[in-house]
Amino acid sequence: MNEPDQKQLSNDRSAILRSIPSVEILAQSLELFDMPQLLVNRIIRKELETIRKDLTESCSGNGQNQPPGRESIEARIQSRLRSTARTRLQSVINGTGVVLHTNLGRSPLSEDVLHQVSDIATGYSNLELNINTGKRGSRGAYAEWLLEAICQSEASAIVNNCAAALVLILKEFTSADKREVIISRGELVQIGGGFRIPDILESSGAILKEVGTTNQTTLEDYQRAIGPATAMILKVHQSNFSMEGFVESPEREALARLARESGVPLVEDLGSGAIVPTDNWPGTQREPMPHEILKSGVDLVCFSGDKLFGGPQAGIIAGTQPLIYRLKHNPFFRCLRCDKMILKALEVTAENYLDHEMASKSGGHNRMESMIHQSVEALSIRAGAILQSLPPAKTAMTLEISKMDSTVGGGTLPNARIPSAGIGIRGGNNSDRTIKPSAIHAFLLHHNIAPIISRIENDSVMIDLRTIDSSDDEKISRILAHLIESQNIQ
Numbered sequence: 001m002n003e004p005d006q007k008q009l010s011n012d013r014s015a016i017l018r019s020i021p022s023v024e025i026l027a028q029s030l031e032l033f034d035m036p037q038l039l040v041n042r043i044i045r046k047e048l049e050t051i052r053k054d055l056t057e058s059c060s061g062n063g064q065n066q067p068p069g070r071e072s073i074e075a076r077i078q079s080r081l082r083s084t085a086r087t088r089l090q091s092v093i094n095g096t097g098v099v100l101h102t103n104l105g106r107s108p109l110s111e112d113v114l115h116q117v118s119d120i121a122t123g124y125s126n127l128e129l130n131i132n133t134g135k136r137g138s139r140g141a142y143a144e145w146l147l148e149a150i151c152q153s154e155a156s157a158i159v160n161n162c163a164a165a166l167v168l169i170l171k172e173f174t175s176a177d178k179r180e181v182i183i184s185r186g187e188l189v190q191i192g193g194g195f196r197i198p199d200i201l202e203s204s205g206a207i208l209k210e211v212g213t214t215n216q217t218t219l220e221d222y223q224r225a226i227g228p229a230t231a232m233i234l235k236v237h238q239s240n241f242s243m244e245g246f247v248e249s250p251e252r253e254a255l256a257r258l259a260r261e262s263g264v265p266l267v268e269d270l271g272s273g274a275i276v277p278t279d280n281w282p283g284t285q286r287e288p289m290p291h292e293i294l295k296s297g298v299d300l301v302c303f304s305g306d307k308l309f310g311g312p313q314a315g316i317i318a319g320t321q322p323l324i325y326r327l328k329h330n331p332f333f334r335c336l337r338c339d340k341m342i343l344k345a346l347e348v349t350a351e352n353y354l355d356h357e358m359a360s361k362s363g364g365h366n367r368m369e370s371m372i373h374q375s376v377e378a379l380s381i382r383a384g385a386i387l388q389s390l391p392p393a394k395t396a397m398t399l400e401i402s403k404m405d406s407t408v409g410g411g412t413l414p415n416a417r418i419p420s421a422g423i424g425i426r427g428g429n430n431s432d433r434t435i436k437p438s439a440i441h442a443f444l445l446h447h448n449i450a451p452i453i454s455r456i457e458n459d460s461v462m463i464d465l466r467t468i469d470s471s472d473d474e475k476i477s478r479i480l481a482h483l484i485e486s487q488n489i490q
């Protein structure tokens with residue numbers, strides 16, 4: 001490249017860079033987003049930096065690149081702002097029919113829980129003050145009373161989640177010369193996104209001592225594995241899958257007896273842990289209940305606060321007094337302690353379990369249970385009312401009351417299919433184009449009234465009303481009216 005070319009290029013480059021509008025000018029001309037202006041400016045600045053960098057790099061190539069026009073810069077920034085705004089924690093309409101949806105926050109809390117949490121959260125409380133003595137008290141003491149009544153256990157402890165409970169238990173009961181944790185090969189499960197029991201075990205410094213086979217583990221298998229290095233026996237509820245056929249595992253009572261005779265603790269990770277018998281629910285089997293497991297001789301159980309318990313994210317540990325005492329005195333316990341809002345939410349959720357009068361009035365002990373007990377008829381009537389409210393479709397789309405199945409989710413009751421009803425949407429063929437289910441799904445997901453999370457089944461988009469509060473029906477009507485009036489979905 002000769003001298004004049006070089007000069008020309010650098011002139012071009014600075015002209016192009018100068019043509020890029022400033023943050024202030026862009027901030028004024030863009031669509032408004034409900035985000036603090038300082039954040040908007042920061043996102044614009046970062047995006048402009050990227051645009052400048054791209055330009056500088058492409059200019060130093062052949063110098064032939066056209067600068068992006070003002071419109072395309074604005075569009076690019078607009079889309080970055082929009083996608084950032086969507087990451088804000090916000091309410092969504094859960095039309096998936098998955099009652100405990102981990103991606104959607106698992107169990108919703110009821111209003112009465114929230115009111116009581118709000119009183120505690122906005123002021124001071126006796127979180128760690130014993131009002132009887134005026135001295136320091138223990139966090140969560142009353143919640144523990146309630147949990148012990150529910151689990152019929154001598155003692156209990158509360159931590160951040162069930163995974164944390166498991167790590168705490170492993171840390172406490174393993175030591176340098178007793179590191180082996182005996183677990184059946186049929187229970188080395190993965191729960192949800194990357195949470196693998198073997199990895200958790202190993203990260204806590206425990207050594208996995210696998211026994212039996214995937215489908216067969218006998219008492220003798222456990223017996224043979226017990227030795228001087230045994231720290232504990234762990235049972236893990238299979239949670240998100242079930243095995244049928246030639247499947248065997250020893251009776252809990254027998255395993256508990258073996259553990260007691262060998263002087264090693266027997267711990268069971270229940271994951272979900274049902275507080276009411278789930279075999280009375282429509283389409284569901286029996287999920288193990290903490291009090292039954294403890295009664296059969298297991299020393300400790302742990303389960304989640306936001307699965308079948310129906311409360312906030314927490315890990316609940318229940319069992320014998322000496323073992324719980326040890327857990328609470330482990331230095332790591334301090335790292336897993338819950339906040340006041342969580343403890344209050346857990347406390348109210350637990351109180352509601354012990355108040356049967358309240359449960360029979362509101363159709364369940366908590367919102368999750370009330371959702372599960374809604375009848376198909378009631379849901380169909382709601383679907384009918386929503387469809388009635390809609391204008392006639394302009395595009396070739398069919399909307400109808402559909403029968404479907406809800407699931408419990410959250411890695412619990414994997415075979416449960418709860419008969420349900422909602423709205424099914426099929427995109428038909430217009431003369432010139434086909435409306436794809438994925439396009440309808442995306443329209444609902446990105447709607448600015450509220451994101452509706454639907455599911456696609458047999459080329460239909462399904463909105464299951466079981467997991468949607470009836471107070472949202474009016475929003476759904478407006479969004480669906482918008483959908484069928486839209487001409488540009490494809």
Ligand SMILES: *Cc1c(COP(=O)(O)O)cnc(C)c1O
Nearest residue numbers: 161162163191239270271304411
């Ligand atoms: C869900 C689950 C966990 C994890 O519970 P979190 O409260 O999400 O930490 C652990 N073990 C089992 C068996 C589970 O099903």
